[in-house]
Amino acid sequence: MSKIKNIFQNSPVSPLFIAESITKHSAKTEIGAHQIFLGQIRTDEIDGKTVKAIEYTAYEDLALSQMAVIREEIFSKYNLTCMHVHHSLGIVKAGEICLFVFTSSKHRKEATLACNEVVERIKNELPIWGREIFEDETHQWKTNQ
Amino acid sequence: MSKIKNIFQNSPVSPLFIAESITKHSAKTEIGAHQIFLGQIRTDEIDGKTVKAIEYTAYEDLALSQMAVIREEIFSKYNLTCMHVHHSLGIVKAGEICLFVFTSSKHRKEATLACNEVVERIKNELPIWGREIFEDETHQWKTNQ
Amino acid sequence: MSTVKIISFGRLKEILGPDFEAEAENTDQLLNQLTEKFPQLKDLKLGIAVNQKIISENTALQNNDVVALMPPYSGG
Amino acid sequence: MSTVKIISFGRLKEILGPDFEAEAENTDQLLNQLTEKFPQLKDLKLGIAVNQKIISENTALQNNDVVALMPPYSGG
Numbered sequence: 001m002s003k004i005k006n007i008f009q010n011s012p013v014s015p016l017f018i019a020e021s022i023t024k025h026s027a028k029t030e031i032g033a034h035q036i037f038l039g040q041i042r043t044d045e046i047d048g049k050t051v052k053a054i055e056y057t058a059y060e061d062l063a064l065s066q067m068a069v070i071r072e073e074i075f076s077k078y079n080l081t082c083m084h085v086h087h088s089l090g091i092v093k094a095g096e097i098c099l100f101v102f103t104s105s106k107h108r109k110e111a112t113l114a115c116n117e118v119v120e121r122i123k124n125e126l127p128i129w130g131r132e133i134f135e136d137e138t139h140q141w142k143t144n145q
Numbered sequence: 146m147s148k149i150k151n152i153f154q155n156s157p158v159s160p161l162f163i164a165e166s167i168t169k170h171s172a173k174t175e176i177g178a179h180q181i182f183l184g185q186i187r188t189d190e191i192d193g194k195t196v197k198a199i200e201y202t203a204y205e206d207l208a209l210s211q212m213a214v215i216r217e218e219i220f221s222k223y224n225l226t227c228m229h230v231h232h233s234l235g236i237v238k239a240g241e242i243c244l245f246v247f248t249s250s251k252h253r254k255e256a257t258l259a260c261n262e263v264v265e266r267i268k269n270e271l272p273i274w275g276r277e278i279f280e281d282e283t284h285q286w287k288t289n290q
Numbered sequence: 291m292s293t294v295k296i297i298s299f300g301r302l303k304e305i306l307g308p309d310f311e312a313e314a315e316n317t318d319q320l321l322n323q324l325t326e327k328f329p330q331l332k333d334l335k336l337g338i339a340v341n342q343k344i345i346s347e348n349t350a351l352q353n354n355d356v357v358a359l360m361p362p363y364s365g366g
Numbered sequence: 367m368s369t370v371k372i373i374s375f376g377r378l379k380e381i382l383g384p385d386f387e388a389e390a391e392n393t394d395q396l397l398n399q400l401t402e403k404f405p406q407l408k409d410l411k412l413g414i415a416v417n418q419k420i421i422s423e424n425t426a427l428q429n430n431d432v433v434a435l436m437p438p439y440s441g442g
Binding site for chain 2: 015019022026029032033036041104106107
């Protein structure tokens with residue numbers, strides 16, 4: 001069984017947290033390449049109404065066990081030094097960051113391909129739902145393309 | 146003629162600078178996706194000697210005009226909100242960051258493809274040279290794979 | 291008949307409300323019951339997990355099973 | 367004959383030393399001269415830019431042109 005790591009936090013991902021996460025890797029001098037993906041909340045306009053925030057909920061236990069499977073598969077497919085995933089729950093306002101995926105490897109290609117694949121799989125396979133809140137406090141459920 | 150932006154700095158790229166760069170984008174609420182590539186100096190071992198730093202030099206004027214061409218071509222190929230590139234000159238020690246490429250777009254695909262292509266082109270097309278300095282102060286010239 | 295716990299998420303939670311119990315022999319039977327009670331379910335795509343395992347076919351239910359009803363994911 | 371300025375980078379600068387002037391009609395002639403003076407150049411891959419424009423064929427030189435000799439790039 002793979003160890004279950006938490007990926008959820010009840011707040012947006014702060015740029016300072018990202019900086020700290022990068023700093024921690026300076027001791028790992030076998031790393032030559034980091035790839036980072038950040039998802040930011042957009043002020044989408046839908047039927048004349050503007051999104052001001054997204055409220056995320058998840059089936060947390062299932063999401064974390066799915067994420068553990070993804071992690072294991074990614075590490076067996078790509079030669080990564082490390083991989084970190086953080087996803088916000090609760091309300092994340094427009095301009096704030098809701099997803100942080102961070103992969104590192106010796107050479108560029110592995111980190112880049114892995115980062116891309118992890119983001120894709122998070123969006124498709126993790127039981128997480130976004131509720132788009134408009135400026136007039138009405139809402140609609142987000143759908144991933 | 147495209148405006149020439151400087152990409153060079155005589156120091157490693159600091160995680161705090163990266164955080165500040167991310168923070169600046171929170172006002173651009175049309176952005177949904179950021180992709181970041183970071184190049185970090187590895188302690189490669191070559192014939193029993195360990196790299197402790199790389200000293201970068203460049204043909205700066207030519208590099209900046211080449212970079213302006215790349216920028217223009219990337220913006221006409223991909224629907225990006227913005228793109229930032231920073232490359233260190235001088236000595237960058239193992240574990241420190243020498244390259245920071247940051248692309249942002251409404252949807253993920255554009256930022257991801259653009260980031261990857263920009264990194265590739267920087268390595269292939271910019272007149273920059275790395276001198277790998279070993280722990281015993283001898284050196285060899287870096288070659289890109 | 292088994293007594294199972296129904297939990298739901300996202301748009302489905304708006305329709306089904308807080309967690310509740312239901313009686314059914316299998317997931318198909320359960321879905322039929324729920325669709326009768328909540329006709330809006332007919333038009334929605336929905337995934338099912340039994341005890342945190344995603345199922346794609348009709349699945350027998352045991353007492354105390356937890357059945358999760360999940361709309362399409364939209365994380366990230 | 368034109369008098370041009372030679373600048374070099376990376377490994378080539380270790381061989382050629384600081385910037386200097388040379389006389390030549392075109393880049394092929396210039397390279398021949400330099401290879402005679404610095405035989406190590408023979409074994410090295412090298413790109414040429416004249417006045418910051420990368421050239422791939424023999425190019426006529428004017429007075430005050432700046433000729434840059436560049437080994438393969440290794441940035442990033």
